[in-house]
Amino acid sequence: MINEKVQIRIKITLMGDMGVGKTSLRRRYLSDEFLEGYIGTIGVETASKDIIVQGKKINVQLWDLAGHHQFSSVRTVFYQGSMGVVLVYDVMDRKSYENCMFWIEEMLKSTPGEIIPILLIGNKIDLRNAVIEADMSTDYVNTAEGLQLQELLTEKLRKYHHTDVLVQFHETSAMTGEGVLEAFTTFIEDIIPEFLIQE
Numbered sequence: 515m516i517n518e519k520v521q522i523r524i525k526i527t528l529m530g531d532m533g534v535g536k537t538s539l540r541r542r543y544l545s546d547e548f549l550e551g552y553i554g555t556i557g558v559e560t561a562s563k564d565i566i567v568q569g570k571k572i573n574v575q576l577w578d579l580a581g582h583h584q585f586s587s588v589r590t591v592f593y594q595g596s597m598g599v600v601l602v603y604d605v606m607d608r609k610s611y612e613n614c615m616f617w618i619e620e621m622l623k624s625t626p627g628e629i630i631p632i633l634l635i636g637n638k639i640d641l642r643n644a645v646i647e648a649d650m651s652t653d654y655v656n657t658a659e660g661l662q663l664q665e666l667l668t669e670k671l672r673k674y675h676h677t678d679v680l681v682q683f684h685e686t687s688a689m690t691g692e693g694v695l696e697a698f699t700t701f702i703e704d705i706i707p708e709f710l711i712q713e
């Protein structure tokens with residue numbers, strides 16, 4: 515029997531360059547069972563839904579920057595209290611891949627003393643598949659490069675926090691849905707504190 519009460523709320527923050535597909539991923543993951551909100555003062559959209567993990571009801575709240583991604587001091591509120599961060603790049607946009615380090619640095623500056631696991635996502639693989647199939651010589655970010663960045667982030671966070679921090683990596687298409695549910699579900703199951711779901 516599933517307990518009807520929400521037993522835990524988790525805040526997860528989405529970050530990454532504009533246009534990489536954060537809002538699309540959020541919508542795809544939450545499908546049509548979500549509630550949306552907007553925190554105007556810091557330009558954040560929130561959306562949440564309840565999921566069941568090992569028989570416990572969990573409220574997952576996703577925070578997503580709306581509109582322009584301008585660096586600003588109010589953004590610290592955006593990161594604080596996050597139980598996890600989803601860092602997204604677009605596999606067809608190398609700049610968005612290279613900017614991932616800057617996003618991590620901003621997050622670390624905003625959350626002193628907090629250890630926050632990362633889900634790294636390379637999105638828009640449907641477009642990459644299309645150019646590979648058409649044998650086009652377009653520059654794209656391949657899976658090996660995604661894995662390299664995962665390694666780099668793991669190393670950076672280990673040095674910064676002097677302990678191991680979870681960094682997962684998945685490739686997705688918010689357009690077709692490929693990999694989306696799996697990426698979020700695996701991450702969320704891994705970041706929920708054990709003591710909350712084991713009784």
Ligand SMILES: Nc1nc2c(ncn2[C@@H]2O[C@H](COP(=O)(O)OP(=O)(O)O)[C@@H](O)[C@H]2O)c(=O)[nH]1
Nearest residue numbers: 532533534535536537538637638641687688689
């Ligand atoms: N082909 C393709 N387009 C996508 C994908 N994800 C997002 N998009 C498109 O990319 C644009 C930016 O997406 P959006 O979610 O608004 O990005 P955000 O600025 O990071 O929130 C939109 O036109 C989306 O339809 C994807 O996986 N594949």
Ligand SMILES: [Mg+2]
Nearest residue numbers: 536537579581
């Ligand atoms: Mg958006």
